[in-house]
Amino acid sequence: MVKYLKNIKIERIGYWGIGITKSDDGKKILIKWGALPGSIVDCVIKKNKKDYLEWHITKVHEYDPKYIDGEIFCPHFFSNINPNLGDNSSIEKHKIWCGWCKWQMISYPKQIELKQEIVEDCFRKVKEKPSFLPIVASPKEKWYRNKIEFSFWVYMAAREWIESKWNLWFHKQWEFSKIIDVDSCWLISDKANSVFEYIKKLCFESGLSTYDQKFNRWFFRHLVIREWVNTKQLMINLAVYPLDKKDEINTDNRENLKKIFKEDEFIKENITSFVITYNDGLADIVRWPNISTENIIGDWYIYEKLILDWIGQEKVESTFRISPFSFFQTNTHWAELLFQTAISNVLEVWEIKWKILDLYCGTGSIGIGFLKAGVWNNLIGIEIVEEAIQDANYNAEINGIKDNCKFIASPSEKVLSKNPEIENELTNIWLVIVDPPREWLHKNVVERISQLKEDNNFKLLYISCNPSTMARDIELFIEKWFKVKSLQAVDMFPQTHHIETVGVLT
Ligand SMILES: C[S@@+](CC[C@H](N)C(=O)[O-])C[C@H]1O[C@@H](n2cnc3c(N)ncnc32)[C@H](O)[C@@H]1O
CATH class of the missing domain: 3.40.50.150 (Vaccinia Virus protein VP39)
Incomplete structure (x- = not known):
């Protein structure tokens, strides 16, 4: 069984940005990790299913110039064409970079064309x-998300300047188990970014550790920020591991951090509602059947408005109450x-x-x-x-x-x-x-x-x-x-x- 493919041309891309081409014997080849139409790539096999083979890109030899007409704006961008990466011939080498704005090398009009296709x-x-x-x-085109979820994780070595193993923040990556440290995100507003930075700093200074899934213990797990555009309200949901016998030593640190959150002027000024979710489940998700919650600032709910404005009608405004775990667009x-x-x-x-x-x-x-x-x-x-x-x-x-x-x-x-x-x-x-x-x-x-x-x-x-x-x-x-x-x-x-x-x- 062939494990590596060299110089494969991606014919087209389908849903989820997956590259599609065919093997010599006619079997469908699905290519993940930065696939773009017309690219010539090397891949390694990940799955061999009955109807298709799944490959991951290890190297891009050539892009179709049509699809790299955009401007790379984020230093955390995942790609071997990111000029911020220096010697960047291999995607594999950089695979723990952020996976959110994967299409930023494509201009927005071209992105739209590709989505239509x-x-x-x-x-x-x-x-x-x-x-x-x-x-x-x-x-x-940017700063449009009203919800973002960051994860805390034990550091995965990738950037030499991060020395400590604990207490670092990492942004959830497109690959489930890989997390990177980010200082800001282009998809959320300036206000949400400054709240993120501020909360990150307070947590970092608290002396408490990130959650460790291997031992199912310690503290910080997720930070969810929801910022409503029409009402300007902002909610924080900080998910942590609950206090248990294994962690009694940190009782004071936990209480201190909560006190700081409750009394801090920046938080009072910028955050409408602050919820702490206590989650002792193993899965890397905020919500788990056994969670309990504590509302330390403001109301349990925040509100958003939708203003519909369609031709020939007057604007229609409706208001929505949204609790921390309810879906909203x-x-x-x-x-x-x-x-x-x-x-x-x-x-x-x-x-x-x-x-x-x-x-x-x-x-x-x-x-x-x-x-x-x-x-x-x-x-x-x-x-x-x-x-x-x-x-x-x-x-x-x-x-x-x-x-x-x-x-x-x-x-x-x-x-x-x-x-x-x-x-x-x-x-x-x-x-x-x-x-x-x-x-x-x-x-x-x-x-x-x-x-x-x-x-x-x-x-x-x-x-x-x-x-x-x-x-x-x-x-x-x-x-x-x-x-x-x-x-x-x-x-x-x-x-x-x-x-x-x-x-x-x-
Ligand atoms: C894409 S969201 C759409 C929500 C809503 N239409 C809106 O625009 O805010 C999908 C929703 O389906 C709900 N859901 C998931 N599985 C469901 C099921 N089997 N039956 C009913 N609702 C379900 C989710 O909780 C979520 O609220």
């Missing part, structure tokens, strides 16, 4: 579809743009509409935003996270549409399968919205939506962050009662390979 490619097998509408560009201005795009793709004529069924509704932002526009009468929202549903109910109330909304905390696939709680309400549906996580829709959801279509002449609005699973689901829908009316990509994450796609089915 990727989504169109994902849908190439879908029959009888209209041409894709032109991709909607992001209003901002990570680019507020983009969310406004996405919802406007969705609404104008769905609406044909101004007429009285009935009910919206909003599946995977989070805190209700899409459904409530649409209802606030006054076009629809009723909303049923379904979401798996109980807290998000509590937020959704509250959001319906503060937006003055409580009596028109019903939210249910449940997996969509469960509640839709003949659940008496909503069975009687699944009539007069005018619009079904699905905005699922990256995976395919559960087969029960596809089946139930298709059944409902037999009795209700609704449109299906499918919003997705994964065009390849969306394309597969849409193929299933068109086998039943649906036709594809429109498809359009919306760019929420400039400098990265992530893409959002909006589809309307009738």
Whole structure:
């Protein structure tokens, strides 16, 4: 079995920025780590599956000049064309550099072009579809994220000037187990960066160690910053390992740090809400079934507004309460743009509409935003996270549409399968919205939506962050009662390979 490939040309790239080409015997070759169309690369094999081989790039011999027309702005950029890296002939050598803005060597107009090609490619097998509408560009190319998560980790040797093994901060890398030290990030605002730097300094000075997964002990685990663009509110969620017998020696240090957080003037001035999450689970995630939390500053919730402004209508503003673990779109201005795009793709004529069924509704932002526009009468929202549903109910109330909304905390696939709680309400549906996580829709959801279509002449609005699973689901829908009316990509994450796609089915 060949373990290395030399001088391979990447034909095209697909979803998740994965390079695609074919082996001599016709097997699909998937190439990760900085793949761009037209590059000539060396690779090492990582997976040999039945249908495909997965390779990782070890060296890029040549880029297609078309795809390196951008400006590399971040010193933490991962690539062997980063001028900040000096002798940089091997990607392998630098593989623990930050993996966020992987596309910064490509100019933004070219990124948009590439994303359009990727989504169109994902849908190439879908029959009888209209041409894709032109991709909607992001209003901002940098500083656009309203949420970022940093990890603390035991130092992984890579940069000689870092001497200590403990107490260093590292930014979560695209490769799960690799973390790097960053001083600031181009994807968040100046304010969020200065809060990050400040909290980092306080933690660094506290004498407490980073969490060590090997021994499941010590302290700092994650720092999550959420900054709302329209309300200017900012939330910190600091995840730490809880105090136990193994760490009694640090009790005073822990208490001191908390006191500093509570009394510090900079924190009071800049942070609306500060939550500490105590997490003793092994997994490298903030949320774990056994977590407990403590709210040391401000309220448990922060609020964001969405301002929808679409042609011919007045601006419509809706307000959302979001608790620390509830989902909210990570680019507020983009969310406004996405919802406007969705609404104008769905609406044909101004007429009285009935009910919206909003599946995977989070805190209700899409459904409530649409209802606030006054076009629809009723909303049923379904979401798996109980807290998000509590937020959704509250959001319906503060937006003055409580009596028109019903939210249910449940997996969509469960509640839709003949659940008496909503069975009687699944009539007069005018619009079904699905905005699922990256995976395919559960087969029960596809089946139930298709059944409902037999009795209700609704449109299906499918919003997705994964065009390849969306394309597969849409193929299933068109086998039943649906036709594809429109498809359009919306760019929420400039400098990265992530893409959002909006589809309307009738
Ligand atoms: C991409 S987010 C969309 C949220 C919301 N539509 C919004 O725009 O804020 C996907 C949501 O699906 C929820 N979710 C995940 N699995 C689910 C399931 N099986 N049933 C219902 N909701 C689910 C997640 O908690 C998350 O809130």
